[in-house]
Amino acid sequence: MNSNYKLVCIYPATYDELKQKGVLHLMTEKDENGFFSHVYHVLYPAPASRTMELNSNHTIIETGRYLGFLFNVPGLSYLAVLLNFVFLTAKVILLAYRAGASAIRSQTPYIEGLCALAASWVTGIPFCVSIHSDYDKCYLLNPHGGAPVFFGSRKSAKALERFVLSRTPVVMPIREHLAKYAVSSGASPSSIRVIPHGIDMAPFLEGERNSARKDLGLPQDLKIISFVGRLSRENFILDLIPIAEEVLAGNKDILFTVVGSGPLEKEFIDSIAVHGLGGIFKLYGFQPREKVAKFRISCDISLCLMGGYSLIESAAAAKPIVSYDLEWHHEIVENDLTGFLIKQGDVKQAADSITRLLQNKNKAEQMGRNARAKVIEKHSLEKTSQIKIKYYDELISGGTRL
Known part of the structure; x- marks a missing residue:
């Protein structure tokens, strides 16, 4: 497939974490068999900022925390979060402009999703958010790390999730049952596009x-x-x-x-x-x-x-x-x-x-x-990739707007 489309994808992870879990190969599959000529993987928060090439079609951009010491200063954690959000968003905006991105995708409906929303608003580049877990269930199973919290509060994280999903034109749950979760968390039913996991069999x-x-x-x-x-x-x-x-x-x-x-x-x-x-x-x-x-x-x-x-x-x-x-x-x-x-x-x-x-x-x-x-x-990679290509094409061509 010959395409000039480019994707910016934002993850709440680091390169070393993904490597340790053995899932780096999943990142290289995000070009969807050449539908995207290049994918830029933005990883945040990382220990330090660095850029590396996974291969000729995939670039990893790790983003460290801006003024990270502020997170440890009593009374300044709110300011640190705000500054880092602005810093991350500015980085994504600049990357999207320079790369000529066709779409922006967030892997979560939290800070990364808010960043994708803001970057899309500034650049006019369409964005989507993928849903990978029932975060409420994960939180019940493990309140200490099972799901994102915002300023130490799951309730605040849920408010952020609802804000992001209610403004996302394409919400991509990876399983059918997560579509219900997304809608109950603020997504419009018309925005739902289920993208099942595929593997190399x-x-x-x-x-x-x-x-x-x-x-x-x-x-x-x-x-x-x-x-x-x-x-x-x-x-x-x-x-x-x-x-x-x-x-x-x-x-x-x-x-x-x-x-x-x-x-x-x-x-x-x-x-x-x-x-x-x-x-x-x-x-x-x-x-x-x-x-x-x-x-x-x-x-x-x-x-x-x-x-x-x-x-x-x-x-x-x-x-x-x-x-x-x-x-x-x-x-x-x-x-x-x-x-x-x-x-x-x-x-x-x-x-x-x-x-x-x-x-x-x-x-x-x-x-x-x-x-x-x-x-x-x-769940073969070929079949699931065809589904994703269809939805990306809708997003990029303007066929999906809230």
């Missing part, structure tokens, strides 16, 4: 269980239940402990592989030791994407209590999924067809579902094949 379609286990040094004779993701409260990582105890009570020769790191890593490791489960857990920390694919292929069951990309990858690897019945999970996990949906927190039911799958290998393998077929149909 190839790494999950290649290889098979035994060879993946050999490559990873995993035993061939054990039944493996795999968790891949951030070790955080929002992902219910501590629920793995009672689930494992229940599974172990009725099954032998099992192994739980845990790939990832996060804020609850130490607590999780300590809990494994306290419960005497060191023999059935293996923790591998953060792993590069190619190894993540092998871990998914190597397992018999994917335990994905809360997931986004994780849910799609698990299905792409043709594994039956045991998941909590939350958010959008029902779009992929169907009981007795692609896996099992479990009431949140019901570790006994989760363990019973795992045992059912372990004891019925043929059924489990068929459910895995069903899951793969489902995500290939709805």
Whole structure:
């Protein structure tokens, strides 16, 4: 695709955070197969300001805090926030002008969204906001970092979110259920354009269980239940402990592989030791994407209590999924067809579902094949990119205005 369109995208992250999470490849997919000839990724707040090239079509612009010491001066934090908002917005405006940007996208409806709104108002360049989480739910699960706050207040953040979304011409939830969240948080129903996650299916379609286990040094004779993701409260990582105890009570020769790191890593490791489960857990920390694919292929069951990309990858690897019945999970996990949906927190039911799958290998393998077929149909990178291109084209051509 030959296009001169250019995109400025604003994230609440740093380059090192994105690299540690193994999601830099997701940034390079934002050109949507060449629909945008160049994408400028503005990351804020960063430890320091710097610019780097991901490749010839993607530039990362990390933006440090302006007069950052003011955040630590009593009584001046409000001034610091205001100054940094003006500084970030001015930087985005200047970048958009110099780059000849066709669109501005914010990854959140908070400070980044307000910046996109202000930059659009000054430059006349259309903007959009993508919604990646039910932030209210995330806050309930983790009031200390699960969702954005503004001046220490979630209520203030909600007011900012409503202000931004009510003035955004195109709001892009990444899942159907988030469309309802966006509308309830101020977005106009006419602004909603759902952009489902897409992944490169190839790494999950290649290889098979035994060879993946050999490559990873995993035993061939054990039944493996795999968790891949951030070790955080929002992902219910501590629920793995009672689930494992229940599974172990009725099954032998099992192994739980845990790939990832996060804020609850130490607590999780300590809990494994306290419960005497060191023999059935293996923790591998953060792993590069190619190894993540092998871990998914190597397992018999994917335990994905809360997931986004994780849910799609698990299905792409043709594994039956045991998941909590939350958010959008029902779009992929169907009981007795692609896996099992479990009431949140019901570790006994989760363990019973795992045992059912372990004891019925043929059924489990068929459910895995069903899951793969489902995500290939709805979540391949090619199909989801076509959807995004359609909505970007609407935005840029002026077909969507509030």
